[in-house]
Amino acid sequence: MKLYNIQAERDLLGSIIIKPDNLCDCVDLLKGDDFFKDGHKLIYSAITRLYTSNKDVNVTTIAEALNSKLNIVGGITYISQLAGQTLQVESIKSYAEIIKKYSNARKLFAVLKKDTTRIEKTDADIKSIVRELQDLSLEFESKINADNGELDKPMANVLDSLEKRYLNGGAIQGIGTGYKKLDKTLNGLNRSDFIVISARPSMGKTAFAINMALNISKQHNISFFSLEMSKEQLLERALAAKALIKMNNIKSGKLTDEEWTSISQKSGLIVSSGLKIYDKVYSLNGIKAECKKRKLQEGLDVVIIDYLTLIDGAEKSNNRVQEVSKISRQLKLMAKELNIVVISLAQLSRAPEARNDHRPMLSDLRESGSIEQDADIVISLYRDEYYNLNTNDKGIIEAIIEKQRNGRTGFVKLAWKPEYQLITDKSPYVEDGTYSPDIFKNKGVQTSMN
Incomplete structure (x- = not known):
């Protein structure tokens, strides 16, 4: 009985060598030992080491990585x-699934062969044999990175986190958004959380997202998938917010020498930050693949x-x-799987x-x-001046926390400067958080809002 498919192994390895990013489709499913041919085990393991170390994967680098084992393959x-x-x-x-199927079949065959010999002996422990088969069955059915239910390591993590918060004087546990009031309410952005930011059109969803991304990218790696706007459109907004230059001036190109200098400085900071923007990835599988790739190669937060x-x-x-429900569930699972x-x-x-x-x-x-x-947190954005021209909350965007699985609901008021596509904790705005009433001088911005 044939318990292998050499052609599937060759096709999979060849496809990865041609297009290394294909590894993302199977890296969680296959290990080197899942291959039948010893040479294929070594090649796959070498490719995995190269890719996860963010090194080029090609014929030459694979041969170099195999070193003394090159002749074996x-x-x-x-x-x-x-x-x-x-x-x-x-x-x-599909290749990976074929290889995994035969790998499981070989494991099962080996266990059954051994157990058959044990059963032939009258003193065989039938219960232990049954348990061994049950364990093998659970191994086949378990998901990647399965949880064993043990509490010692998670408890150690909790205690370590508590100690850090105690030493930091109650500092937020998660990743800072750049909005102090919001961070205090949410305790920062916590890994494995799926967060939904919702609003009616023209409330500032994308502006809020790009401002948050710019804040986070100073210290963390963040991937922004834009299914509606191009990279260039988002970067124009980012430059307006970072350089404090009106969007109309950026669109028209009517810029002063001072503004050109500021744009030059801020553009460099954005490019060198932890922010990456994708505007040509539209599918759920594509988003998951890019996230997994960056997590493996650079880290992703x-x-x-x-x-x-x-x-x-x-x-x-x-x-x-139903389709949207499946997508939201997969996004939540991705947050847990990648710990982001x-x-x-x-x-x-x-x-x-x-x-x-x-x-x-x-x-x-x-x-x-x-x-x-599915969402751990739902934040809805609202601007009263959009509906009520005489409101006292002009230049205010409300971040309404509709749901927080591990905290309280409520709302936070933020300053909204649409001419700069800028959302801040307060006005006037300074990057280090200090108050400076002169920051918007000669820019035509009202500074009465606090």
Whole structure:
């Protein structure tokens, strides 16, 4: 009985050599020992080490990584043949599943063969044999990075976190958003959380997201997936906010020498920060692959998606609510699997328009399905001056915390400067958080708001 598929192993390895990013489709499913051929085990392990070390993966680097074991795999000639005889494919998951199936079959065959010999002996412990088979079955069915249910390590993590907070005088536990009041309410952005930021159109969702991304990227790696706007459009907003230059001036190009200097300085800071923007990744699988790739190669802390209902789901459905529900669930699972914060923007339904108080409610989430169930935190944005011209809250954007699984709800008022696409804790704004009433001098910005 054949318990291997050499061709699948060759095709998978060849596909990865041709396109190293394909490794993201199988790195969590396959280990070197899952391959039948010893040479393939060594090649796959070498590729994995190179990729996760953020090194180039090609025939030469693989041969170098194998070092003294190169002859065992058939030399550099065999590695070249793998790449040369393989057709490029979009996904290698089917190859990986075939290899894993035969790997599991070999493990099962080995255990059954050993247990058959034990059963033939009259003194065999049948219960232990059954337990061994049950354990093997659970291993096959368990997910990657399965939890063993033990509490010693998690408890040690909790105590370590408590000690750090105590020593830091009660500092926030998670990643700072750059908004002190919001951080205090949320205790920062905490890893494995799925956060939804919702609003009606023109409330400032994207501006809030890009401002938060700029703040976070000073100390952390953040990936921003834009399914609606181009990188260039987002970067124009980022420059306006960072350099304190009006968007109209940036769009028209009417800039002073001082403004050009500021743009030059701030553009360099943005490029060298931990922010990456993707504007040509539209599918859920594509987003997950890019996140996994960056997590492996550089580290990844926060992901922002603009916005949820534009994501092309892995499974097509005539029921959009069900499709969005599956997407939101997968985003939550991705946050847990990669131990990152996932933030997704979402549109609200028209329901707030029909109420006297236009402030959004949790039930207003459009095509919500299980979004409000999957989300650990739901924040809705609201600007009263959009509806009430005579409001006292001009230049104010409310971040309404509709849901917080591990904390209290409430709201935080932030300063909104639309001409700069800027959202801050207070006005006037200084990057180090100090108060300076002269910061907007000659820029035509009112400084009465605190």
